[in-house]
Amino acid sequence: MHGNADEEPLSRQGDRRDVLVVAGDPGDTELLTTTLESAGYRVDAASGAAEGVVRLRRSRFDLVVWDATLPDNRDLARGRRLVLENRPPVLFLITCDYLHTLLPELGGGAADYVTEPFRATEILGRVEVLLRGRRSEPSLGMPRYGDLVLDDVTCRAQRGARPLDLSPAEYRLLRHMLVNSGQVLSKEQISRHVWSDFRAAEAIEKLVSRLRQKVDQEEPALIHTRRGFGYVFGRPGV
Template sequence: MPTRPAAAASSASSGPPEPTGDRPRILAVTADPGITELLARTLEWSGYRVTAERSGADGMLRLSQNHFDLVIWDATLPDLAAFARGRRGAPADRPPLLFLAEWDSLQRLAPELHPGTEDYVTKPVRIAEVLARTRVLLRDRTPERDEGVPRYGDLVLDDAACRARRGDRALGLTPAEYRLLRHLMANAGRVLSKEQISRHVWGEFRAQHSIEKLVGRLRHKVDPDAGRAEPVLIHTHRGFGYRLGGSDR
């Protein structure tokens, strides 16, 4: 089984245990440490085994030495042309590919993609979109399994449809609310700062009151009966940020 580099391993140290069994293996090659950590943590939490590299050369070396079921590749890496040349073998021998691409590069990138085996998401990266595209690309290569369904207690997400429910109750989230809840679930038990939340939800820094309003709207939908019919899941840590968890602390 391929080993993860120190950065990816340390990011997952407080997350889920190392997956075992026949779960799909994903190679994520990105230049941004923040995206690397987000992908590694969230994909592993969703039931995949992840190996992360931060340069195209290291990614190509890792790909030549190990089997992967999917490759996520940062299209802004300078090694893209060499990587494309290395993928000219028989399609059956190549894992599916998901590019992380800048919007202004799509005119060049999109015509070269092979439908069904190659796809892209645009930056800033939306993790729900990455997970949805990942499942589509792996659909014909891996069996359906419940382990990949994001859940925390009775809180369940459907990344393909970008819908959420708590028990039998549909939450009816906006795109920003869904991204926030997905990020909180991927980091369940950890306190996320307003800056971290802002960067993930909008791809840029927003004023504190914008984040507070967004959290308030999400909390109203997730915890409408807080302390009565349902346990509180979204907690405020004043001066630090917000956390998803089963009890306050």
């Protein structure tokens, strides 16, 4: 990471921060632990939701990285919600197919998520934003840009008063573009995020075209092509 001293990870500014990683895949646990410890965080790990709750009750953590696809998350949401009241900020790990199952039942508080396959730089960036107590995007469940609003609970979107009838792939693409507004997204990045594998350029172009027809019926247009590079979301000059 680059920047001045004010932009360095919080774990390097004074006391180190304690992070709990709750993930079922040992490979994910090892990657997350190594990534966070290399950035200066103290890391503890749990292999399931029930064990994660026990750790949260016994120890104080500044942030939790939580696998939202763990099998015992459902039992936690049904019977143990109160345990996580006043919980620390949570960074959820989620696959695109499980996006609609994110757990609002875990209680209030700051939350964000990354979709798998995730990158170490993305994890660190989201962790630092959550620990600073501010968000690079709107609160979980209602991302927005101008008059465009997404609802992650229902996976629906609208622009102004007009609902957008989006397919799952279109919704995933729109959300990815919205939270990365102003950044050029290559076709490879889009393919990896929407489908978790490689798709031909023609398939991506058709998907973007369908989404543009639904989103950009009003002015200003929000989806723009950067020929030879990819696509950019947002109002020009903003």
